[in-house]
Amino acid sequence: MTAYLKLDHIDKSFARGGQVSEVLKDIRLTIDKGEFVSIIGHSGCGKSTLLNLIAGLTKVTAGAVLLENKEVDSPGPERAVVFQNHSLLPWLTVYENINLAVSKVFGSARTKAERHDWIMRNLDLVQMAHARDKRPAEISGGMKQRVGIARALAMEPKILLLDEPFGALDALTRAHLQDAVMDIHSRLGSTTIMITHDVDEAVLLSDRIVMMTNGPAATIGEVLAVPLARPRSRIELSSDRTFLRCREAVLKFLYERHRFVEAAE
Amino acid sequence: MSIQAIEDTKVKAFPTPAKPAEVIAFTAKVRRRFDPAAIAGKLASTLVPPAIVIVVMLVIWQIACSSPNASLPPPSQVWNEAYDLIAHPFFDYGPQDIGLAWRVLISLQRVAIGFGLAAIVGVALGALVGQSIWAMRGLDPVFQILRTVPPLAWLPLSLAAFRDSSPSAIFVIFITSIWPVIINTAVGVRNIPEDYRNVSRILRLNQLEFFVKIMVPAAAPYIFTGLRIGIGLSWLAIVAAEMLTGGVGIGFFIWDAWNSSRLPDIIVALAYIGVTGFCLDRLVAAVGAFVTRGTTAK
Numbered sequence: 001m002t003a004y005l006k007l008d009h010i011d012k013s014f015a016r017g018g019q020v021s022e023v024l025k026d027i028r029l030t031i032d033k034g035e036f037v038s039i040i041g042h043s044g045c046g047k048s049t050l051l052n053l054i055a056g057l058t059k060v061t062a063g064a065v066l067l068e069n070k071e072v073d074s075p076g077p078e079r080a081v082v083f084q085n086h087s088l089l090p091w092l093t094v095y096e097n098i099n100l101a102v103s104k105v106f107g108s109a110r111t112k113a114e115r116h117d118w119i120m121r122n123l124d125l126v127q128m129a130h131a132r133d134k135r136p137a138e139i140s141g142g143m144k145q146r147v148g149i150a151r152a153l154a155m156e157p158k159i160l161l162l163d164e165p166f167g168a169l170d171a172l173t174r175a176h177l178q179d180a181v182m183d184i185h186s187r188l189g190s191t192t193i194m195i196t197h198d199v200d201e202a203v204l205l206s207d208r209i210v211m212m213t214n215g216p217a218a219t220i221g222e223v224l225a226v227p228l229a230r231p232r233s234r235i236e237l238s239s240d241r242t243f244l245r246c247r248e249a250v251l252k253f254l255y256e257r258h259r260f261v262e263a264a265e
Numbered sequence: 266m267s268i269q270a271i272e273d274t275k276v277k278a279f280p281t282p283a284k285p286a287e288v289i290a291f292t293a294k295v296r297r298r299f300d301p302a303a304i305a306g307k308l309a310s311t312l313v314p315p316a317i318v319i320v321v322m323l324v325i326w327q328i329a330c331s332s333p334n335a336s337l338p339p340p341s342q343v344w345n346e347a348y349d350l351i352a353h354p355f356f357d358y359g360p361q362d363i364g365l366a367w368r369v370l371i372s373l374q375r376v377a378i379g380f381g382l383a384a385i386v387g388v389a390l391g392a393l394v395g396q397s398i399w400a401m402r403g404l405d406p407v408f409q410i411l412r413t414v415p416p417l418a419w420l421p422l423s424l425a426a427f428r429d430s431s432p433s434a435i436f437v438i439f440i441t442s443i444w445p446v447i448i449n450t451a452v453g454v455r456n457i458p459e460d461y462r463n464v465s466r467i468l469r470l471n472q473l474e475f476f477v478k479i480m481v482p483a484a485a486p487y488i489f490t491g492l493r494i495g496i497g498l499s500w501l502a503i504v505a506a507e508m509l510t511g512g513v514g515i516g517f518f519i520w521d522a523w524n525s526s527r528l529p530d531i532i533v534a535l536a537y538i539g540v541t542g543f544c545l546d547r548l549v550a551a552v553g554a555f556v557t558r559g560t561t562a563k
Contacts, residue, residue, distance in 0.1 A: 057463055075466040087460035091482040091557075100478060104468045155468075 003030030003066075004191060005054070005159060010063035012049055023049050025217040027063070029210060031159075034189045038202035040250060041212030042258070047195045050212075051163050054193065055081050067158060077105045080152035084164040086144040088136040088151070095119060095132040098151045105155050122154040123147075125184060142173035146180065153184065162194040166201065174198075175234065178205060186231055199254070203246045204234060211253045221258060224249055338528050347529040354537075365515065365537050372503050372514040373541070375431070379438025380499045384492055387443045391450025391491070392480055401451070412444035416502035420509060430510035434503065441502040442495035446488070453487025454480055489553030496549050500542045515541075 010027040013020050023046040031037050039047045052058040054065055056075040064071050072079065088097050098119045106115055123129040126146040131139050136147070145165055152160055162181075166174040182205060185192055196202050202209045206226050213221040226246050228237065237243040323340045330339035344351070354366030393400045394408075419440050423433040461483055465475050481488070507516025515534055522530040 055463075055467065057466060075463070076469055077467060079467070081463070081467055083460055083463070085460065087458075087464050089461065089464070089479070089482070091485075101468055104470060104474070 004033040004035075004068060005031040005193075006066040006069075007050075007054070008064045008066055010050075010053060010065065011061045012046070012053060012058070013061050022217040023215060024053075025219050027220060029220060029223070031191065031193065033191055036185055036192045036194070036205055036207045037210060038194045038196050038206040038208075039210045039212060040196055040199065040202045040254070041218065042214055042254065043197065045212045045215050045218045047212055048163060051081070051161055051193065051195050054159070055079050055161050057081075077101070077155040078158045079161055080155045080157035080159075081161045081163060082145070082148045082152045082165045084167050086136070086141075086148040088144055088147055090136050093133050093135055094123070094128060094139070094147050097136070097147060098122060098154050101151050102154050119154060122150040125153065125187075126150045126180060140173075142169050142177060145169065145177060149177075149181070149184070153188070153190070158191065160190045160192045162192065164195050164197065167197070174201075179234070181205060182230075182232065199247055199250045202250060203228075203243060204232060204237065209246070209250055211250060211258075213258050222253055224253075338532070343529040343532050345529075346527075347533045350530060350533045361513070363513065365518070365534060368513060368515040368518050368534075369537055369541050371512070372507060372516065375435050375507075375514065376438055376496070376499050376503050376545075379435040379503075380442050380496055382435075383439045383441075383443040383446055383495060383499070386439075387446025387491065387495070388450050388481070388488055390443075391447040391488075392454050392476060392484075394447065395451035395454025395484070396480075405451075408444060408447055412448070416441040416498070417505050417509070420506055424510075430512055434506040434510050434512075434514075437502050437506040438499040442499040445494035445498065446491040449487045449491025449494070450484060453484030456487070457483045485557045486553070489549065489557060493546060493549045493553065496545050497542065500538075500545055504538055 007027050007029040010024060011022070012024040013022040015021075027050065029037075039050060041047045049058060053060050054072075056065075056072050056079065059073055065073070067079070088094075089100070092100065099115070102115050102119050106118070110118065120129060120132075123132055126149055128143060128146050128150060131143060131147075136144055139147070149162075149165070165181075166177050169177065178201060181192075184190070185205075194202075194205065203226055209224045209226060210220055211222045211224065212218050224246060226242075228240070228242055228246075327339045327341060329335070330337050338346070349356070350365050354364045356364040357367065390404070394404050395401070416437050419437050420433060423436040423440075424430070427433045427436065457480065461479050465479050470478065503514065504516035504519070507514035508520040511517050515538055519531050519534050522528075522534065
């Protein structure tokens with residue numbers, strides 16, 4: 001089986017005023033269809049840059065992103081992104097925000113009624129159908145992020161990219177949303193890549209955890225498989241030995257071998 | 266402690282209520298829609314202070330201009346001599362003898378055309394300048410120079426180009442009010458959050474869709490700031506332009522009144538112009554507040 005998504009020897013450097021700073025170097029990774037992969041690393045290690053490269057929002061300096069053996073170098077709805085700060089358009093209601101995506105992606109392929117059903121189905125999936133006529137300013141941070149996820153799912157993406165989706169939320173809301181994402185992943189089997197800096201979140205949600213070394217010229221330090229059966233329950237896992245072992249492995253990587261020197265000083 | 270005692274405490278932990286629980290409905294906070302006392306109070310607090318100031322000003326003016334050799338007429342004389350203009354804004358006695366409201370409307374019509382064109386062209390140019398770094402580098406210096414040219418300085422050129430007073434006046438309005446619209450739109454477009462652009466890139470919105478669905482609503486608060494400054498400037502310009510081009514506008518009325526030494530008429534016309542300008546400003550502000558509701562909230 002060939003890889004669904006392949007990151008083939010990717011380098012990324014930014015040139016600013018004659019100075020070239022190397023952010024990512026020699027990133028190699030293959031992801032299978034339906035897999036849930038987390039990318040974890042200290043801040044500034046280039047994990048968001050990596051996600052932007054996969055999304056096509058930034059161009060690679062060298063190497064290639066291959067989705068189903070086809071190179072992608074520009075953004076598109078088949079790689080939908082859930083942004084950290086939700087990025088809902090504040091002048092549109094929840095429904096209209098999703099409708100913007102749905103009518104652009106499926107405008108010609110589906111009738112108006114079909115599109116409406118599709119929007120409502122995705123709102124139901126994140127349990128936000130009740131707030132369809134609210135504007136983003138009128139709903140809580142967690143609800144906005146749910147709508148952001150619904151908008152991304154409504155594009156029927158081949159890959160769902162989550163850019164620290166729960167970073168700005170409080171712990172309880174975050175747990176709710178993690179459960180929601182797990183539930184959606186088990187129902188839809190969507191291939192998902194999530195950027196996070198939360199070790200528990202990474203272990204709880206992922207099939208594999210990609211650990212990044214520190215920049216400059218960050219690369220993949222280690223990939224950890226999480227051999228936990230699904231569905232997973234956070235309460236049962238909190239004392240599960242495999243869970244604790246995975247957690248320890250990530251913590252050791254982050255805080256022993258690749259300690260973030262700037263933050264420690 | 267005996268078993269009996271433990272059972273007792275257990276029982277006490279769930280005591281039977283003395284009377285069954287009853288549901289006490291919260292009295293819904295009913296805000297009375299029409300509360301005459303509150304409305305009257307609010308009106309009084311907004312209207313009384315300016316009314317007092319106006320009365321005091323009129324009294325001072327009356328005293329200052331009552332001497333027989335005063336150069337300007339006192340309010341009482343304005344009231345007596347220009348009573349027709351004050352009391353009957355809509356009279357119509359022939360081509361050059363019409364009420365001030367008609368004249369204001371004619372001026373407003375010119376403003377509507379000139380300012381309307383300026384709004385359309387200004388938003389389009391502003392979007393271009395805000396969106397493209399090269400358009401900004403090329404056009405911005407030109408705009409910065411042209412916008413300092415006073416409105417009336419355009420008039421001779423525009424008379425030469427259009428060979429007619431009415432389109433010339435409209436052009437002066439246009440050229441006066443377009444700069445703030447362009448500049449504010451450009452700033453608004455430049456300030457569109459990167460995330461909105463990313464959303465549009467992921468959805469693969471084309472240029473037109475991006476303009477209509479993201480750019481205009483995202484920059485709307487800035488655009489309306491520009492429009493509000495623009496309409497103020499165009500009202501300033503139309504009065505000045507009409508003084509020179511003639512016709513039936515409010516500006517020409519003032520010039521005409523000056524030539525026939527009807528000072529009270531001029532004073533009444535000034536009041537009309539001020540009130541109209543104020544209304545225009547509030548109108549654009551209200552439209553802006555309505556259109557941009559929700560956009561500024563994060």
